[in-house]
Amino acid sequence: MPIRLDTSSADFGSRFKQFLAAKREVSADVERATRAIVDDVAARGDAALIEATRKFDRLELDAGGLRVTAAEIDAAVKACDAETIDALKFARDRIEAFHQRQLPKDERFTDALGVELGWRWSAVDAVGLYVPGGTAAYPSSVLMNAVPAKVAGVPRVVMVVPSPDGKLNPLVLAAADLGGVSEIYRVGGAQAVAALAYGTATITPVAKIVGPGNAYVAAAKRLVFGKVGIDMIAGPSEVLVIADATSNAGWIAADLLAQAEHDACAQSILITDSVALAADVERAVESQLATLPRADIARASWNDFGAIIMVKKLDEAVELANAIAAEHLEIMTADAEALSTKVRNAGAIFLGPHTPEAIGDYVGGSNHVLPTARSARFSSGLGVLDFMKRTSILKCGPDQLRALGPAAMTLGKAEGLDAHSRSVGLRLNLP
Template sequence: MAIRLDDRDPDFESRFSAFLTTKREVSDDVDQAVRAIIDDVRARGDAALVDFTRRFDRFEVTAAGLAITPDEVDAAVAAVPEETMDALKVARDRIESHHVRQRPADDRYTDALGVELGSKWTAVEAAGLYVPGGTASYPSSVLMNAVPAKVAGVDRVVMVVPTPDGKLNPLVLAAARLAGVDEIYRIGGAQAVAALAYGTETIRPVAKIVGPGNAYVAAAKRRVFGTVGIDMIAGPSEVLVIADKDNDPDWIAADLLAQAEHDTAAQSILMTDDAALADAVEAAVERQLARLPRGETAAASWRDYGAILLVSDLAGAMPLSDRIAPEHLELAVADPEVLLAKVRNAGAVFLGGHTPEVIGDYVGGSNHVLPTARSARFSSGLSVLDFMKRTSILKCSADALRVLGPSAIALAKAEGLDAHARSVAIRLNL
């Protein structure tokens, strides 16, 4: 049973604050173990990868066998049912079309003083994509990470995926093929992150590492940050559904459970101004839970982290939504645009009753790699920009330098940097 808060209750603010700061993850302190693994991969390269794979993934592999071959990918593609393959293609094409619009434009202009300024965007040369093994190994995530990299123009997209007991996941390999992934290695964990960051005899290093993973992967990404770029540290998934009275409780319940089935630490929240709808949704959740294959996971998530927020006025309650800063925000209301205009912190917004969040997970076209755990306050979903970087451009003529130079000299002197001042003054014969 989810908790229920009502913004008319006198203790609402303190309970809501406490709710916001509830931690949903046990943060294992795996940092020392991860450090040792990274050091070992840096020291011994492929040999360390072979050893860790034997130990953690329980199969024998040689350095020469670390790469998953095109033949293996062919076989995987052949094993995927046609209907699934077609759906993956729909997803791939839609993700590509949407992300092409995110390509940034270069800028170059001359200002009033005659100074030329500009920005030039270029793609990262090589990007690593971490794909988890086991139950969280999703082909849709392969598309969501690899397609934007390719749209950005990344030359080498390198995927790593652990294959516990040596078993390949055909769906993941088929998605990699469709997305244009260039190299695939059967490694995972902190050792795979280390290999991507520092390289081994077999694996050339990349400049950026993206993709979700467990606590070891997250700690390894945090540790190699600076040597390479990383994306967000992903936490458990979450949805906030804001619904007015005119909703089918079964639809809303289905959306809450779609989130809850991911993980016992996932979080589903309903915010409504209608107590009757809240009751009906709660009842529908219980009914649907009984029939779900992943019902146990979903039930635990709903019981431990689910919430119903009763508010007196939906538009007036949007600051609560911003404080939650949800990864996914459904606006199941008559006029979602009115609420959308008030949204500041959210990873992705789904408008109206016919846009379940699940569409965004697969085939909407927008990215499903989104900021979790309130990080939408300061970060965005994965995009083409994550695989590009901007070089700024400056060009002064002799005349422009004559105009600007004295201010630069004044500031350099004020900061006690005489060589700075000199590098301008010498050009002006000052």
């Protein structure tokens, strides 16, 4: 049974606080094991990478076999059915068009004193893209990570993907090919993250690593953070649906289950002011579960982490949504657009009854890599800016240095940094 909360209850405040604080992940002690793997790859390179791959993926490789060949990629593309390839191309083109609009503009201006200021954006030189193996190997995620990097202008996008027992998902290779990935290596886990960060004889290091992974991958990304850039550490996925009496219970139930089927730790939440709708949704969830292939996972997620929150009016729903800061927020109320303008914290908003989250997962064009576990309070979904960096530019001539210099000297002295002050004073013949 999902959790039920009601803003009319006397203890709502404390129960909601508890709900927000609940962790959905088992915190395993993986850090020590991860550090050993990362240090080993940093020290011994390919040899350590090959050993770890033998141990964890039951795969015997030599250095020459680490890289997936062009012939293998071609064969994988040919092995996929044409309809799926067409759908991937459709998705790729829409993702590309959306992210083109995120390309930032450089700035250069001269202020009233004649000081020239500005900044310039440039692409990261090389990016590593982690792709999980097994059931979580999603070709759509390959596109969502690779396409913005290519739009940003990253010349080298390196993918790593584990191939347990030698198996690779042909659709993942096809998506990499369509997404503009430059190199693919059949390695995974903490060892692959370490190889991307430190480099080996076979794998040239990258400057930034993105993409989801299991607890070891997440721990490895934390460890190499600073040596290279990383994207967010993704947690289990979540959806929050705000609905009223006008909403379609069956559609809502389908959307809640689409989230729940990802992972037993996924979370689906409904907030509504309609008691009747809440009851209808619950019934529809049960009914749809009966015929769902991944019903076991979806049921576990719904029973353990699902929630229905009753509110007196929809304005309350928005305030709760801002506190929950969901990765995905669907608003299906009569006045969805107006309500959405009050949302401050959400990874993505899906407006109206005809925008199920699955559209955004695949073909909407916006990115499906979004902040989880309340991190939408302080971070954004993946985008072009994640693959670029900004260099600021400052230029003074003699007149400008005369105008700015005395204040800089005052502050340098006030901070006890005399050489700072002198570097200005020397140019102005000031003490």
